[in-house]
Amino acid sequence: MEGCLAVSAEGKSGGLALMWKEGNKVTIQNYSKYHIDSLVKMDDGKDIRFTGFYGQADPTLRNQAWDMLRRIKSNVREEWIVGGDFNAILNNAEKEGGRRKSQNLMNDFRSNNREGADFVKERLDRFIVSEEAIEKMPYIDTKVVCQSKSDHDAILLNTIGSKPKERKVDLKQSFRYDACWAKEQEAKDIINRVWSKINRNFMEKVEDIRENLGPWQYQRYKRMRSKINNLEKKIGIIMDNPSNTNSTRLLKLARGKLGHLYDVEEKYWMQRARIQWLKEGDRNTRYFHVRATSRQKKNSIERLKYSNGEWHEDKSEICNVAWNYFNNLFKSTIDPNEDVDLQFIPICITDSMNRDLDKEFTDAKILTAFNQMDPRKAPGIDGLPGSFFKDHWQTVGKDVLRFCHDILRETNNIHNINETLLIMIPKIENPCNMSNFRPISLCRVIYKIVSKVLGRIALKKRSLGA
Structure with a gap:
């Protein structure tokens, strides 16, 4: 499969996969059942080293994993990022429940999905970034993406970091019906109210839908994002506090609600991503979001060259270039007053x-x-x-x-x-x-x-x- 390298599992344990978007240049350096080492070509043409890592679950064999990372490091000449499940913590502050561990390694909390005294939380998954990479990407950060079912939370690495605030959009001009709200009673009420108006023709009703549903959809998405953020924070607080039967019940309840909102958000971004071949499987919200935003970036026209070779960057000038192009393209070369003899047709x-x-x-x-x-x-x-x-x-x-x-x-x-x-x-x-x-x-x-x-x-x- 293009854009993917997979290392098979052994029975019910192990198994690794490294996947990348089509068009990105990734060169595999080496791999084993515990790691996949690669070179990734960045937008500026330079390479960074990325190593996906899975640590030994057996503590007696863990030193072998660290030795392997040391060997890889000896050959690294680029900025280096290591990410994965290290099966280790930095100190006992990164563990709650179960027996205390000796000092080991590594990122955000993992829980074993059990209840009461058997509930154990450990910080096993993380990214490690070299100093050179931090110098090159000073705003690099990570975000924990809460999972509704898995006992490991995903971690998203953002190499760009904070972005400027998005420009204010015209809700009427940017209106697109969002299918994810189809079952929402509020949306149904708005549509029924608008469509039942008398003395309004079809096109006027369509315009009324645009004017009424657009602002509602915008506010509804903001409310959903707020609920997702609050649930993620609530889950984090529960995870940080001592475990008992009640907290485990609350955690399952919060994760269930979060899972439903993730499903709605996935549908929201799937519609924008225009991905029609992906029917089902793991939650793909992030994938759809990236496809939607990257498509928008790729399809945006920042400047155009006119027929005389002159560049234009102003929006009105770009529009003039496009208008002149199509005007010349579809201009007739036949005299409109010329008679056509129909007898030969x-x-x-x-x-x-x-x-x-x-x-x-x-x-x-x-x-x-x-x-x-x-x-x-x-x-x-x-x-x-x-x-x-x-x-x-x-x-x-x-x-x-x-x-x-x-x-x-x-x-x-x-x-x-x-x-x-x-x-x-x-x-x-x-x-x-x-x-x-x-x-x-x-x-x-x-x-x-x-x-x-x-x-x-x-x-x-x-x-x-x-």
């Missing part, structure tokens, strides 16, 4: 085909087209993907069918649904001009339904004609 539509084409569109055809759509696809300019209409079909379904019929019968202007977001996806690393981008059209769901209905008819007639 063969007749392809028979009378029978024409009668079929003139048949009334049915709800069944519209529903078939709608159900064939992937609800997870990116939304159009209204911010409403297919999942919104699927989640709330009982509320919005009749209006969707009626509006589609109006468009297909030409009793409603197609310009109402014809606005399209054009997203520029880089075709190469570090694109500099418009030809380096691949345009992707994000259309409204109604537009997709109508075009799919017409497309299915055209395809059917084409096959009959053939």
Whole structure:
């Protein structure tokens, strides 16, 4: 498997895996059943050494693990980071419960998931960073990611550290329906209230959804993050205090609530990451978050080169470069006043085909087209993907069918649904001009339904004609 090196387990114990994102350059130096040593190419082109480590569980064999690390260190010339389960603590202050241990090693608390007097907490997992690495990455830090079931908490190493505060966003302009709130009663109430307004047409209701649901989603996510932070702190306090049957019960309860919130957050970031091949498995919130934010960074256009070779970084100037590119691309080279002789164009539509084409569109055809759509696809300019209409079909379904019929019968202007977001996806690393981008059209769901209905008819007639 690309981007992964795995060392097999021995029975029910052991087993290591080192995984990295596709596109990152990682060179494996050596490995054993207790370690994986690698060189990682950073963004600045320099290498750092990363060693994933699993310490001997048997105290009598632990010195062998330390000797192995010493041998690796003797060959390290780069900044060095070691991370993993050291199966050891620095001192007895890093252990609670069970028998006292002699001075050993190492990061944040591990519990054995037992109750009462048998409940043991130890700080076994950690990252160790060389002085050279700290000098290069002065804001490097770690964060414990609480687990709802595992007896080991994960540790996230952030080599960048604190980031500047994000710019204030326009909740209306940035609105995207979040499927993770589909079962929330508050969200349902907002949608039902907006959609039940009289004297509001379909497009006006869509706009009202955007204006009302957007701010609510923003505040709802903030509340969820606050609950997650509070539960993580609560779990930390319970872990820091003496263990008893009641504290173990409270810990399980808090972890259960935290696990549910992690599931919601995972769905939130999965929608933004656009990862559709990953169906199930371990919690992937961090993975989805990284994919979403890295995609946003990769797809952002900071500057563009005009046709004369001049660079433009101002937002309005970048827009002008893009507009001029497409204006020239789609400019007709044929005289619009020139007469076209239609007699040489063969007749392809028979009378029978024409009668079929003139048949009334049915709800069944519209529903078939709608159900064939992937609800997870990116939304159009209204911010409403297919999942919104699927989640709330009982509320919005009749209006969707009626509006589609109006468009297909030409009793409603197609310009109402014809606005399209054009997203520029880089075709190469570090694109500099418009030809380096691949345009992707994000259309409204109604537009997709109508075009799919017409497309299915055209395809059917084409096959009959053939």
